[in-house]
Amino acid sequence: MHKKYYQNFCFIKELDTKHILYQKKNTVFIYRNYLRKIDIGEILDIKKLCKQTGNKLCLSNNVKLSIKLGLDGAYIPSFNNTMKHLSFSLKKDFILLGSAHNLKEIRNKELQKVNLIFLSSIFKKNKNYLGINRFKLISNFSKIKIVALGGINTKNIKKLNLLNVYGIAGINYFSKKKAPKKGPF
Numbered sequence: 786m787h788k789k790y791y792q793n794f795c796f797i798k799e800l801d802t803k804h805i806l807y808q809k810k811n812t813v814f815i816y817r818n819y820l821r822k823i824d825i826g827e828i829l830d831i832k833k834l835c836k837q838t839g840n841k842l843c844l845s846n847n848v849k850l851s852i853k854l855g856l857d858g859a860y861i862p863s864f865n866n867t868m869k870h871l872s873f874s875l876k877k878d879f880i881l882l883g884s885a886h887n888l889k890e891i892r893n894k895e896l897q898k899v900n901l902i903f904l905s906s907i908f909k910k911n912k913n914y915l916g917i918n919r920f921k922l923i924s925n926f927s928k929i930k931i932v933a934l935g936g937i938n939t940k941n942i943k944k945l946n947l948l949n950v951y952g953i954a955g956i957n958y959f960s961k962k963k964a965p966k967k968g969p970f
Contacts, residue, residue: 791945792952794882794903794932795959800827802834808959810839815860815882815954817845828854843882848873858882861897863890868897884934886913891927902927903954906935921948 793809798818805814814835816828828844832854835842841857844850848870851859858880859870870881883899885891886906894902906913907920913935915923924931930951937945937958945953 791950792932793959794934794952794954796954796956797831800831800834804960805831805834805840806838808838808840811841812959813841813843813857813880813882815843815845817860819846823847823850825850825854828856832856841880843880848881852876852879858900860884861894861899866893871898882932886915888923888926891923891929895927895929899929901930901932901951903932903934905933907933907937908941909936911935917944917947924949 793812794815795808795812796815796817797804798816798820814831816831828842832842843858843860844854844856845860846862846865848859848861852873852875857878860882861870861884863884863886875881880901881897881899882901882903883894883897884903884905885894886904891902891904904915904920904924907915907917920933931949932952932954933945933948933950934954937953937955942953
C-alpha cells in the first residue's frame, strides 16, 4: 500500500515561535482566537515567521483584515454564513478555507466559494461527531477538496487512507510532543 502525504493545517491562538519552527514546511497555520481582541502586531510577527519557514498563514473569521495584512488566506468557520467576502478583490493565490459539520453547511461553503472544506468531527466524539462512514458519505457530496478535522492522533491517522481527504487539521495533533514526523504517515 502506498503511503499518503497530507497537507497539514494547524490552528494557533498566539505567537509560539518554537511551535511554528517545529512544524513541517508548507504547513498552513490558521490564527484563531475568539477569546481576545485581534492583535495586528502579533499577526504580522506570525506572518514574518511563517514566511521565513516556508509556511502559510490564514486568519480566522475576518477575510477583509486578512486581505489588508497581505496574508495567504482566510478561514471561514461553520457559523459564519455571510457572503460579503465575495465582493472583495482577492489575490490569485489567496486561499479561502471553510468548516462544516453536515451537508447543509457544506452547501453553504460551496456558495461562499471556499477552496477547501474542513469537515469535522471525524474521530472526536462530540456533538458534531461523524465517524468514518458518515464522514465518507458526506464528503462524497462535494467536489471541493476535504480536510479531516477532529480527534486525529498517531493511533488513528492510518484510517484516513480509507478516505479521500486532501489534508489533516488540528490543534493537539500538531503540538510539540505529538507532532507528526517528517515524511509520509
